[in-house]
Amino acid sequence: MVLEVDNITKLYKKNRGAMNVSFSIGEGEVFGLLGPNGSGKTTVMKIVTGLLRAKEGRVKIFGYDIVDDTQRALADVGGLIEAPASIGFLSAYENLKIVSNFYPDCMGIDELLDMVGLLKVKNDKVSKFSLGMKQRMGIALAVINKPKLLVLDEPTNGLDIEGTVDIRNMISNLAKEQKTTVLISSHLAAELQQMCSKVGVMQDGRLLETEVMDFVLENYPSLEDYFLHTVRKSREGLGYAN
Amino acid sequence: MLINCVKYEFSKIIARKKYLFIMVLEIVLVTLLGSLNWQSFDISGTILKFDLPNLYFNFLPVLSTFLLPVTIFMLVSDTVSLEFENNTIKNIFLRPASRFNIYLGKNLAITLYVLINLMIVYLASLVLKVAYTMSFDSVLEGFLAYAITIIPLFAFVVFCSFVACKVKSSSLTMFLLLICYLLMAFLSAYSSAIRSVLFVNYIGYYKFFIGNILPIKYILNSTLLILSNVLIFFILGYLIFDKRDV
Numbered sequence: 001m002v003l004e005v006d007n008i009t010k011l012y013k014k015n016r017g018a019m020n021v022s023f024s025i026g027e028g029e030v031f032g033l034l035g036p037n038g039s040g041k042t043t044v045m046k047i048v049t050g051l052l053r054a055k056e057g058r059v060k061i062f063g064y065d066i067v068d069d070t071q072r073a074l075a076d077v078g079g080l081i082e083a084p085a086s087i088g089f090l091s092a093y094e095n096l097k098i099v100s101n102f103y104p105d106c107m108g109i110d111e112l113l114d115m116v117g118l119l120k121v122k123n124d125k126v127s128k129f130s131l132g133m134k135q136r137m138g139i140a141l142a143v144i145n146k147p148k149l150l151v152l153d154e155p156t157n158g159l160d161i162e163g164t165v166d167i168r169n170m171i172s173n174l175a176k177e178q179k180t181t182v183l184i185s186s187h188l189a190a191e192l193q194q195m196c197s198k199v200g201v202m203q204d205g206r207l208l209e210t211e212v213m214d215f216v217l218e219n220y221p222s223l224e225d226y227f228l229h230t231v232r233k234s235r236e237g238l239g240y241a242n
Numbered sequence: 243m244l245i246n247c248v249k250y251e252f253s254k255i256i257a258r259k260k261y262l263f264i265m266v267l268e269i270v271l272v273t274l275l276g277s278l279n280w281q282s283f284d285i286s287g288t289i290l291k292f293d294l295p296n297l298y299f300n301f302l303p304v305l306s307t308f309l310l311p312v313t314i315f316m317l318v319s320d321t322v323s324l325e326f327e328n329n330t331i332k333n334i335f336l337r338p339a340s341r342f343n344i345y346l347g348k349n350l351a352i353t354l355y356v357l358i359n360l361m362i363v364y365l366a367s368l369v370l371k372v373a374y375t376m377s378f379d380s381v382l383e384g385f386l387a388y389a390i391t392i393i394p395l396f397a398f399v400v401f402c403s404f405v406a407c408k409v410k411s412s413s414l415t416m417f418l419l420l421i422c423y424l425l426m427a428f429l430s431a432y433s434s435a436i437r438s439v440l441f442v443n444y445i446g447y448y449k450f451f452i453g454n455i456l457p458i459k460y461i462l463n464s465t466l467l468i469l470s471n472v473l474i475f476f477i478l479g480y481l482i483f484d485k486r487d488v
Contacts, residue, residue, distance in 0.1 A: 051335055051488040071243055075338040085332035090257055098253045101246045102337040141333065 001060075002027050002149050002181040008047050008057030011205070018043040019205045021057075025149075025183060025198070030175045031210075032192035033185040034227055035202030041185040042082060044202070045153040048183065049079045061149060078147030080155055084138025088127030092118050092137055095126060096144055103145040116140045117166065131158040139167060143174065150174065152184045156191060164191075171195055189224040199223065201230045208234045243339045247347025248354065250334060251321060255355050258320070264313055265359055269366045271309075272301050276370040294374045298367040298384040305363055306391050306445045310356055314395070314402055315419040317352045322406035322483075323415040332488055345403070345483045349476070352399045357392045364388040383452040390448040397441045397471045404479035407486070441471040 003025040011017040018040035025031045033041045046052040048059050050066045050073070059066040064073035086095045096109045113119040116136040121129070126137055135158055142150060152171070156164040172195055174180040186192050192199055193213070200210040209230050213223070220226040255261055276297045293300065325331040334344055364384060372378065402419050409415045423442065430437040437443050447468070450461045 046488065049336055051332060053485070053487065070340050071338045074336065077336070079336040081332060081336070083329065085330050085336070087254060087330055087333065090254070094257065098250050099333065099337065101249050102339065
């Protein structure tokens with residue numbers, strides 16, 4: 001398994017966060033976490049990448065524990081969690097240059113900037129970039145090490161239609177051509193339907209169900225319908241409707 | 243991986259224009275004071291001498307007790323607090339490096355910048371001294387004084403990082419560090435017992451090494467005190483840093 005998430009729990013005030021979330025992702029899979037805002041997706045993504053420490057549970061990446069063996073666990077991981085974390089006072093090129101020190105075998109910086117469409121502005125300060133350009137910069141920072149596991153939290157947030165399509169194609173290409181395993185979260189069902197091979201539905205901090213996308217599309221008109229069905233079923237199970 | 247963390251942090255420090263400006267400012271200041279060849283410079287009863295033959299010894303207290311501490315406050319605020327404040331800390335937390343290495347890397351990068359500052363000022367004052375007096379007297383002692391000053395300043399960096407770990411705002415960090423520094427200076431002035439245990443009073447530690455006799459007992463005592471401060475504040479700072487969520 002590339003990623004094993006075992007029963008992780010992290011709660012904030014008013015019981016927000018994530019509760020007893022477990023799932024695993026095999027090599028080459030594109031796993032989507034679908035849920036509304038505040039459903040706990042970002043908390044899970046942060047725990048997976050070691051940005052947050054779970055109160056309970058464990059995360060293993062390529063067999064290495066994210067807390068006890070961070071260095072080895074993150075060696076082949078790329079991540080874009082919430083807003084991109086690029087350094088504003090550095091240029092796009094400098095941002096990638098200082099990060100490239102961490103990887104013995106990483107992508108060429110110009111090649112990477114070309115891939116995300118920022119080559120022409122490579123010497124411009126990131127603080128002057130638009131939201132969409134910053135998001136592209138975040139993607140570049142995430143894939144610089146040719147990751148075997150890519151963790152993307154709402155990667156198309158703030159992007160225009162063209163940017164959204166570009167990013168979606170980029171992720172699909174990485175998964176198909178380089179066999180990159182992807183964990184992606186979104187509140188947009190249509191977006192995940194186009195990219196994912198497996199999907200997990202999150203609601204109120206819980207992972208309600210995980211299912212193979214082919215099965216979902218064979219049995220439901222769309223991923224959106226599957227999501228609504230799963231959420232209603234869960235609410236009925238808890239004793240309240242809608 | 244530690245070396246990568248240091249490189250990452252140091253690259254960010256020197257990319258900020260204000261830190262290059264501080265280096266230039268220090269060179270200008272030492273050049274100006276040395277060129278004027280001030281024999282005495284009275285500031286509220288304290289006589290400071292900037293005569294050329296002893297320029298590097300006379301400028302070192304100004305550098306190590308005022309200019310560099312303020313620079314360290316700024317560095318620590320930018321490197322630790324500001325990174326949590328604007329979430330750019332994620333950029334390094336997502337890299338294959340342990341939090342221990344990241345935290346140590348931050349402390350070492352700041353110390354490296356401070357050491358470079360010390361060396362640049364030493365070289366500037368040496369050039370001035372040699373150019374004007376044509377004398378190479380006490381060149382080695384001068385170098386030793388500047389090099390050794392990094393040891394108490396490292397303890398200072400570690401203490402400031404500890405404070406910065408706990409505070410979420412960079413401007414508040416800067417303010418708190420300034421207050422702490424003034425408070426330590428105030429307490430040291432009024433109590434010899436406090437003075438002997440506060441590491442800020444060991445910034446003149448280099449003086450033990452440049453006389454004719456080496457006071458081994460004092461050197462050992464002060465070294466152990468500085469070391470224990472480093473250990474205590476580093477461990478406390480790391481424990482807070484390690485537990486911080488992003």
